[in-house]
Amino acid sequence: MNAAWICLVIAGVFEIGWPVGLKLAQSPGRLIPGVAIAVGCMALSGWFLWMAQKGIPMGTAYAVWTGIGAAGTFVVGIAAYGDPAGWARLAGVGLIIAGVATLKLAH
Numbered sequence: 001m002n003a004a005w006i007c008l009v010i011a012g013v014f015e016i017g018w019p020v021g022l023k024l025a026q027s028p029g030r031l032i033p034g035v036a037i038a039v040g041c042m043a044l045s046g047w048f049l050w051m052a053q054k055g056i057p058m059g060t061a062y063a064v065w066t067g068i069g070a071a072g073t074f075v076v077g078i079a080a081y082g083d084p085a086g087w088a089r090l091a092g093v094g095l096i097i098a099g100v101a102t103l104k105l106a107h
Helices: 003-025 031-052 058-081 087-106
Strands: none
Touching: 003 031, 003 058, 031 058, 058 087
16 A cells, blocks of 8 residues: 555544544543544544545545545444444445445556
């Protein structure tokens, strides 16, 4: 995996961090830390996406970035916040992951 793809994966991981930060901000007494985490993750995610786009086509990079963010946030929601994990939701996130994998293979 080259540097652009490594940057893209890192960008995707930070993309998971900002919705988690916003969720934390909903807890009493955690507004400021939660928003700080969200804003920091947004900035880092954007910066790593910018770096990744130097070596990956924009459409591919954006789709993979959002896919990692969506699937990762879905998993964190189930694991940490008790979000529902019905078969249809799992199938939907499976399709997102399959699409991201297809984009990587087609690159």
